[in-house]
Amino acid sequence: MGMDLGKKPSKPGRATPSMNVTPLVDVVLVLLIIFMVVTPLMAKQFWIHLPNKKEDNEPPPPNDTNENVVVTVTKAGEILINREVVSEAEFSHRLKRVLAFKGQRTIFFDADEDAEFGKAVKAMDLARGGGAETIAVVTEPLAR
Amino acid sequence: MNVTPLVDVVLVLLIIFMVVVPMLDKSAHIELQGIFNVDEDPKGKTDPWTLSLTTDGRMYFEQDELDPDTFKTKLVEALEREPTRRLILRADRAAPYGKVRKLFATCQEIGFPGISLRVNELKNKPE
Numbered sequence: 001m002g003m004d005l006g007k008k009p010s011k012p013g014r015a016t017p018s019m020n021v022t023p024l025v026d027v028v029l030v031l032l033i034i035f036m037v038v039t040p041l042m043a044k045q046f047w048i049h050l051p052n053k054k055e056d057n058e059p060p061p062p063n064d065t066n067e068n069v070v071v072t073v074t075k076a077g078e079i080l081i082n083r084e085v086v087s088e089a090e091f092s093h094r095l096k097r098v099l100a101f102k103g104q105r106t107i108f109f110d111a112d113e114d115a116e117f118g119k120a121v122k123a124m125d126l127a128r129g130g131g132a133e134t135i136a137v138v139t140e141p142l143a144r
Numbered sequence: 145m146n147v148t149p150l151v152d153v154v155l156v157l158l159i160i161f162m163v164v165v166p167m168l169d170k171s172a173h174i175e176l177q178g179i180f181n182v183d184e185d186p187k188g189k190t191d192p193w194t195l196s197l198t199t200d201g202r203m204y205f206e207q208d209e210l211d212p213d214t215f216k217t218k219l220v221e222a223l224e225r226e227p228t229r230r231l232i233l234r235a236d237r238a239a240p241y242g243k244v245r246k247l248f249a250t251c252q253e254i255g256f257p258g259i260s261l262r263v264n265e266l267k268n269k270p271e
Binding site: 023026027030034038043044045046047048049050051052073110111112113114115116117118120121122124125128129137139140141 | 152156159160163164176177179180181182183197232234235236237238239240241242243244245248249251252255256257258259260261262263264265
């Protein structure tokens with residue numbers, strides 16, 4: 001142990017002070033392991049809007065899709081932008097263009113009654129990846 | 145007898161259980177969907193209410209199972225008690241969307257401005 005300070009030799013009969021770091025390392029490693037295990041379990045969140053029916057500041061659920069961008073998911077899991085089937089790979093690119101064209105940052109979302117919820121969430125995720133800042137769900141069935 | 149290592153281990157176990165137990169959800173087994181674009185930070189500081197929906201359509205509010213006919217009153221009461229608290233939905237990814245939509249419709253009627261979906265975050269975002 002190199003604890004010699006300059007010229008002074010360690011005095012005989014006195015132990016050289018040395019720090020035992022083993023317990024510290026033990027505890028730190030265990031904490032590290034705990035956090036490694038716990039962190040992937042922490043679920044994240046995804047906020048979606050429920051536009052208020054009674055107020056008119058949000059456009060009503062659109063049926064004719066002239067101004068609004070409506071994303072729907074079919075029973076089979078296909079994604080549609082304004083009733084046009086778009087493949088998953090080109091979805092975000094396509095949505096970016098549609099949003100830019102309409103000057104919108106909001107999309108309306110709906111899925112088929114029997115579509116899997118996971119697929120719907122995936123589509124919302126893709127929509128957010130494609131630049132949709134606000135995702136509003138339409139609570140009246142739209143998807144065919 | 146040297147009890148220090150024993151105490152160390154016991155304390156660490158205690159810490160582990162303290163961390164893990166609140167994360168266990170006893171209500172139901174639910175598989176969450178993994179996505180890439182999750183919310184940056186949870187909105188608001190308050191702990192949200194958890195609404196759970198299983199594949200077979202059972203619903204839970206926090207830990208209690210809900211009756212599909214009366215759950216609306218329960219949500220109305222909850223919103224009246226704490227109007228600023230958010231609602232978070234833990235729905236199984238295999239649940240039919242129709243059930244989820246019905247739930248959304250109810251929450252909308254009651255007056256929740258939105259709802260958070262509980263998801264898992266996937267890393268390695270494409271592009």
